[in-house]
Amino acid sequence: MKHRYLPMTEQDQKEMLETIGVSSIDELFSDIPEKVRFQGQYNIKPAKSESSLLKELSQMAAKNADSKAYASFLGAGVYDHYKPIIVDHVISRSEFYTAYTPYQPEISQGELQAIFEFQTMICELTGMDLANSSMYDGGTALAEAGTLAAGHTKRKKLLISGAVNPESQDVVRMYALGQSIEVVQVPTKDGITDIDALNNMIDEDTAAVLVQYPNFYGQIEDIRKMEGMTHEAKALLVVSSNPLALGILTSPGKLGADIVVGDAQPFGIPESFGGPHCGYFAVTKKLMRKVPGRLVGETTDEVGRRGYVLTLQAREQHIRRDKATSNICSNQALNALAASVAMTALGKKGAQEIAAQNILKTNYAKKTFEAAGFEVVYQGAHFNEIVVNVKGSVSALNKELFKVGIIGGFDLGKVDEKLEGHALIAVTEQRTKEEIDALVQEMGSFRA
Secondary structure, three states: OOOOOOOOOHHHHHHHHHHHOOOOHHHHOOOOOHHHOOOOOOOOOOOOOHHHHHHHHHHHHOOOOOOOOOEEOOOOOOOOOOOOOHHHHHHOOHHHHOOOOOOOHHHOHHHHHHHHHHHHHHHHHHOOOEEOOOEOOHHHHHHHHHHHHHHHHOOOEEEEEOOOOHHHHHHHHHHHHHHOOEEEEEOEEOOEEOHHHHHHHOOOOEEEEEEEEOOOOOEOOOHHHHHHHHHHOOOEEEEEEOOOHHHOOOOOOOOOOOEEEEEOOOOOOOOHHHOOOOEEEEEOHHHHHHOOOOEEEEEEOOOOOEEEEEEOOOEOOOOOHHHOOEOOOOOOHHHHHHHHHHHHHHHHHHHHHHHHHHHHHHHHHHHHHHHOOOEEOOOOOEOOEEEEEOOOOHHHHHHHHHHOOEEOOEEHHHOOHHHOOEEEEEOOOOOOHHHHHHHHHHHHHHHO
16 A cells, blocks of 8 residues: 555455446546536645655644744743643543543543543632533633523623733624623723723623633732622622632632633643633532533442433533523533643642742743833733833834744734733743843843
8 A cells, every 4th residue: 555544445446446337437427527527737746755745744844933942922811831741641542532422421431530520620729619521712611601691690781801811802792792792891900900990880781790810911800899899780700710820819719700711721731823722611509500511420320339420411402492501512521631630740739839930930020021121011910921011013023032032922902002012921930030031131132
C-alpha cells in the first residue's frame, strides 16, 4: 500500500467493481453527463511522499507563534497557565479520547466517574450546591444562565455589567434575541461595575444581574453589594468566574450567587488558538431541575455497589419540549477531564499557590510599569490583568514586541473606543521576573 491511512488496495477496488457489475471507475460515473463533469486539473499541489509531506507541514507549523517559544502577555479570556504533565497522559488514553455520550452506564462507569469528579471540584471552588457535566465554553455557559434566569423568574430583562468579557456579552445577546429577552448593559466606573447605576436600573422586570469576577479588566467586583440589591428585586445573581481565581478569592456561593459559570481553561486546557475549551455551570439547589446539559449522579446498584448515572436532564431531547430549559445536547467531556486531572494534581494547596502567584506577579508588573512612567489606569485589586496606557498604537506596539519574542497584551481599542491606546496586560504564574522586566523595557523603548 502506498498510503497507510487509505485502506483501499488495488485488489479491494477490483473486487468492489466486480461485485457491483462495472468494469472501471469511469463506468461507475457514466450516468453523469460529460458536459457537467469537471474536465480540467484541480489547482492543488502534486502528491508528495509521507516524509516530504510531514517535513513541509512541520515547516508551516513552525511559523506559528506559541507561548512555549514566546513570552505571552495576552489574556482577555484565554491564558497561558501551568499544565501538569500528567494531564496529557490521562486524556490520551483511548477509553477517554474516543468516548461519546455515556448513555449506557453499565459500560461507561469510568467516563461517568470522571465527569462526577469534575462536577464535585467545581462545586468546591464555586461554593455552589451542584454543577453540571460542562458546557461548550464560558460564553455559552453565561448565556445559558441568562435564559435559565428568565425562564425561572418569568421576566424578560437581563442586566449585564459592561465589565463582562465583550465576547461573552455578544453570546448572551445572541441567545437572548431568540428568546425575546432584553439585554441592558450596566455602565462601569473605574474599571468595575457602577454600583449606583446598577441599583437604579434594577426593577420588577429584571430576571438577573450578570457580572464577572474577576472582571474583564482584572478588577475584583464587590459581589456582596450586588447580591443585596439583586435579591431585593427578586432577581437572580449570575457570576462568571475564572475558576483559578477562586482558589484564593471568596467563592461566589458564599457571597450569595444563584448561578456561577465560567471557563475551565485555566486548569489544564491549552490555549489552542481560542478553543475548544470547557464551560462550567453551577447552581443552588433550588435551580437543580433547570440546569442545562447533563448531570451525573452517584447511586448504588441492587447489591449496594457504588455507581454513576446520568440524571435530571432538562434538555428537550429527554422531556416535553415546552418544559425544556435548554437545547444544549452535549458537553466537553474530554476537556472537563483535563481540568479534573489538573485540579487533582494541583490539589487545594497548589491551586491557592498558583492563584497567589498570579496576584503577586500582576502587582509586580503594575509597580514596574508605574516606575517606568506608564499609567496603570485602574487602581483596585487585580487578578491576572492590568490596563496600561501605552499612549500610542497598541497594534504597532505588539508588532514590535513580536519581533523580540514577546506576545503583547490585548488591544482594548477593539472593544471600547474610550480605551484606544490602552493594552490589557495578562501576567500569569508562567511569566518570570525577567520576562516582565523585558516587556516593560521594550514597551518603554517603543514609546521613546
